[in-house]
Amino acid sequence: MNVAELQAFLGREFPQVAGDFVVEAAGEECVIRLVVAERHLRPGGTVSGRAMFALADVAIYLAILHRLGPVALAVTTNCNIDFMRKPAAGRDLIARTRLLKLGRVLAVGDVLIQSDGTPEPVARASLTYSIPPK
Numbered sequence: 001m002n003v004a005e006l007q008a009f010l011g012r013e014f015p016q017v018a019g020d021f022v023v024e025a026a027g028e029e030c031v032i033r034l035v036v037a038e039r040h041l042r043p044g045g046t047v048s049g050r051a052m053f054a055l056a057d058v059a060i061y062l063a064i065l066h067r068l069g070p071v072a073l074a075v076t077t078n079c080n081i082d083f084m085r086k087p088a089a090g091r092d093l094i095a096r097t098r099l100l101k102l103g104r105v106l107a108v109g110d111v112l113i114q115s116d117g118t119p120e121p122v123a124r125a126s127l128t129y130s131i132p133p134k
Contacts, residue, residue: 001026001065001066001069001070002026002066003023003024003025003026006023006026006062006065006066007022007023009065009070010023010058010062013072017054017058019035020034020035020037020040020054021033021034021035021055021058022035023062024094026062026063026066027066028098029096029097029098030059030062030063030066030096030097030098031094031095031096031097032055032058032059032062032094032095032097033092033093033094033095033116034047034051034052034054034055034092034093034094034095035092036051036087036090036091036092036093045089046086046087046089047087047093047122049081049083051093052081052083052087052093052113052122052123053079053081053125055093055095055111055113056079056081056095056111056113056123056125056127057076057079057127058095059095059097059111060076060097060099060107060109060111060125060127060129061074061076061129062097063097063098063099063109064099064102064107064109064129064131067099067102068102068131071131071132073132074107074129074130074131074132075129075130076127076128076129076130077106077128077129077130078126078127078128079125079126079127079128080125080126080127081123081124081125081126082123082124082125083122083123084120084121084122084123084124085120085121085122086122087115087122088115088116088117088118091115091116091117091118092115092116093113093114093115093116093122094113094114094115094116095111095112095113096111096112096113096114097109097110097111098110103131104131105130105131105133106128106129106130106131107128107129107131108126108127108128108129109126109127109129110124110125110126110127111124111125111126111127112124113125
């Protein structure tokens with residue numbers, strides 16, 4: 001699936017969060033933007049861990065769909081996330097995703113999350129997805 005198809009899929013299958021995420025690139029590295037809004041913040045005005053986890057999860061899911069096509073029932077089976085520093089205030093978050101393994105039943109990938117315009121990562125996640133049988 002290309003960028004437009006991934007964005008359309010997200011809007012159709014997950015309308016409750018589709019406006020939060022923008023697919024910026026789909027290739028060897030998928031790039032997904034979290035459009036940070038008030039609902040993503042925790043006390044102190046920083047982006048919540050919950051929002052960063054959601055970004056990592058959506059990013060891997062879309063990277064899998066980019067390669068396999070619309071597999072709506074692929075699901076997360078494991079996620080490990082390291083929160084490394086406070087995200088920059090008032091900036092969107094950018095997830096850069098790479099799939100390390102795309103097998104018949106499992107996909108494994110890494111996500112590096114940065115504040116837009118800032119080179120240092122704010123979080124790193126490793127996720128495994130289960131791919132349903134065809």
